Amino acid sequence: MPDAPLPFDLNTARADWDAAADAYADAQATGLDVYRLALFGPAQVTLCGDVRGLRLLDVGCGTGYFAREMAQRGALVTGIDLSPVMLAHAERLEAAAPLGIRYLTGDVARCHEQFPPASFDLATACLSLQDMPDIMGAFAAVQHALRPGGRLVMSIAHPCSDTPFRRWAKDASGTKQWLCIDRYFDRGPIRYHWKGWKYDFSTAAQHATLEDWLGWAFAAGFTLRALREPLPSEVAVLTHPELADAARIPYFLLLDLMRGG
Numbered sequence: 001m002p003d004a005p006l007p008f009d010l011n012t013a014r015a016d017w018d019a020a021a022d023a024y025a026d027a028q029a030t031g032l033d034v035y036r037l038a039l040f041g042p043a044q045v046t047l048c049g050d051v052r053g054l055r056l057l058d059v060g061c062g063t064g065y066f067a068r069e070m071a072q073r074g075a076l077v078t079g080i081d082l083s084p085v086m087l088a089h090a091e092r093l094e095a096a097a098p099l100g101i102r103y104l105t106g107d108v109a110r111c112h113e114q115f116p117p118a119s120f121d122l123a124t125a126c127l128s129l130q131d132m133p134d135i136m137g138a139f140a141a142v143q144h145a146l147r148p149g150g151r152l153v154m155s156i157a158h159p160c161s162d163t164p165f166r167r168w169a170k171d172a173s174g175t176k177q178w179l180c181i182d183r184y185f186d187r188g189p190i191r192y193h194w195k196g197w198k199y200d201f202s203t204a205a206q207h208a209t210l211e212d213w214l215g216w217a218f219a220a221g222f223t224l225r226a227l228r229e230p231l232p233s234e235v236a237v238l239t240h241p242e243l244a245d246a247a248r249i250p251y252f253l254l255l256d257l258m259r260g261g
């Protein structure tokens, strides 16, 4: 549950994700992270399309979940992340089952200093941009790293449903009736407490409006190719009943953006 605004800078983000890394990696390895594995992850893979042979930069790659999805489909993947502990998990997975992924430590907002212009055909950001202190800087740096016509395919928590105030109203039996959201226009960092799984950790992320997100992308020189609000299939909900909420309310937003010439 989100609570009060807080200072948010690179040191905070790095420390948060270093501390969260073991639990985060475990949730993926054990299948607890169902929304990722059965909802937004496959939807983002689909939106990327055929990635064979593409030079791909996965920004905020964390433990390498999306980098590995892309490498398994034939992309030539570089992953970059701020958190050395998240990256240590990514390197461990790479060592155990090599896919030729190159992992680098760094701030995405400065990645234009790490790569020559137009180094990549495709950039991906799987639930990472909102965790970055300088989102506008990240869009600009990724734009610089992409070739003209290259794409950025990104996912974020849906800005219209993941608001600073967000709570399911329940009836007497505990059944969810409706999602109460408020303070949509309260922009800025929010601290999230990850207590839904068996772990207990917290990280910060920025809340911004839908208009902000698209405005930042356009200001950096991207155009919008596609927008997706993935929802789980009936089969997925039967298999994972906890996904039922996301068949009522859009939990995630995916954007397919293209760098202008």
Ligand SMILES: C[S@@+](CC[C@H](N)C(=O)[O-])C[C@H]1O[C@@H](n2cnc3c(N)ncnc32)[C@H](O)[C@@H]1O
Pocket: 013, 014, 017, 059, 060, 061, 062, 063, 064, 065, 066, 080, 081, 082, 083, 086, 106, 107, 108, 109, 125, 126, 127, 128, 131, 132, 133, 134
């Ligand atoms: C929610 S995790 C997502 C990780 C991965 N993409 C995934 O889907 O599992 C967000 C990641 O963004 C990284 N991050 C936050 N700010 C960053 C920055 N400025 N530059 C690079 N990575 C950053 C964090 O270290 C963390 O690994």
